[in-house]
Amino acid sequence: MRIELVKRPQQSVLFSVLSPFIALALTLIAGALLFLLLGKDPVNTLYVFFIEPLRETWSLHELAVKAAPLILIAIGLSVCFLSNNWNIGAEGQFIIGAMAGSILPVMFPDFQSWIVLPLMLLMGIAGGAAYAAVPAVLKVRFNTNEILTSLMLVYVAQLFLDWMVRGPWRNPEGFNFPETRSFHEYAILPEIWSASGRAHWGFIFGLVAALALWFMMTKTLRGFEIKVLGQSPRAGRFAGFSQGRIVFFAFLLSGALAGLAGLSEVSGAIGQLRPVISPGYGFTAIIVAFLGRLNPLGVVAAGLVLALTYLGGEAAQISVGLSDKVVRVFQGMILFFVLAGDTFIHYRIRFVSAPAAAAGEASRANV
């Protein structure tokens, strides 16, 4: 038996709406099998993983805390991916943004004023954008593959953070723990509704950015330019769009948003710098971007789903004794199923049994 693809005359609207849901359903089925394999009751574990975290107010707040960086990074990445620029170094831009924004509270702890937080946000954005500018410059100027350079810079950023936190930026009153001093009150990103939980303004930033970029992509010339250059660089050039400018735009935008995400995370959720400040948000955001079908509004929903896997992983570890490593397997599976599902948007699948195929060839030969 053979699988044949038949190109659809038009993209299937049905499948482009359904494919993320099909992917999630398949992930749940595969997840249930995985739990069974690990000797856990699949139904109960799925319940703990995906329903329990949604039942209490405080954990809804936690969901927003986890979703904030994912959404912020992923909307930037989806614009980037749409323009056919493969920035996969968001994790590094996240770290550098967080570090740039932390300069004020860590190095100048006595500078305490309401202006500190806005400055930190700007510095975080600038830091992330500057770090993303490196692969963009190398791509435009030297034709260097941006996938490899942006990824290499992740490792460099991680090592740089590790050094700063253990070395120059270590808290002088911190008993030699590898962490910076805790941010003072003016450097903390406020909680949205502190009476009920921890969710901070990073989540709001994510929603605002999603709306803004949705507007840009659907209603402005810039959005059109990005899509045209992404799908057909040649057609874009004929239209007078500059490839190089879009490379910079896409990288700076996604870097800036990743930097904002990093700063929001350290200032809103952690309150200081540590050797590791992200459980791989920059990479998980790639999955978020694809699950959201590279649409800023879709990304918000997808960000909540992926945030749920983090929470579910924690819950399942506590109540079912499941390894927290399962989370990353889950996330990887989602991306696989999403990508496979996208095939159905453009193609119809036909299963051809071997004899029939041979008969088909024979009849064609007769013609």
Add this chain to the structure above:
Amino acid sequence: MFEAILITIATAATPLLLASMGELVVERSGVLNLGVEGMMIMGAVTGFGVAAMTGSAWLGVFAAAIVGTLFSLLFGFLTLTLVTNQVATGLSLTLLGLGLSSMIGESFVGRAGVRLGALDIPYLTEIPYIGRLIFGQDPLCYISLLLTAGVSWFLFRTRAGLTLRSVGDNHSSAHALGIPVIRIRYLAVMFGGACAGLAGAYLSLVYVPQWVENMTAGRGWIALALVVFASWRPWRVLAGAYLFGAVTIGQLHAQALGYGIPPQLLSSLPYLATIIVLVLISRNRRLTMMNTPASLGRPFVPDR
């Protein structure tokens, strides 16, 4: 001392060489598999696990190659049969591999591993200075050198190699000539997976005989960069891998000696070197254009 450094350079270079040699064949067939890191880490965890359970390092090596191949088939099915985006699919292979390996390997952490011993030929290995260097490496190191010669011969001296390159350069013409494009790409992808699996096993059975989460530490990506650096030529991959082996070992020695340079900054040297090397090689657009397989990364759906 100098001799010891040279030996360790080979140890650092071999996993890179194995993985990039596989990827070179894959890319020559026109497929870009960014999942090298994922296949490699799966090879590492499999190699370690099987060797620890059976006590045989060779069984571990063998199993790692098989798991690498199976994992690459996942990529093959998506990109070749379902024509998904190769970049995104490769990324997802890496993410899945990193996750799956850390889950599988959770119970291996801290366990003693099995080491794949170095070769010891009576008399020859004892030759002063060069004996250990030439005759005392581990078997996989020699296999990687043979592999380089083999791939070079296959690609440029055999008909099958020419066919593979034609598929990578122009899949439509190859298809029109009746060459089974998809089947050849499947085979190339599987070869790449087996090589990446071997490279992973090398890390967990020779380089450091233990299992550490994320122990590939970006080597799969460096292997990808090496293929570009080598402009898709096997012998240049060999040179590149040993160059990177030298950088890795050099920075390790510099860390040991101190010099007051923070170890984290030294550790970032191989990654920075990768970027610099990529810039140097790709700034010559004509050279890159000439050597890059023309169909690299392009999806292919046969028209029937």
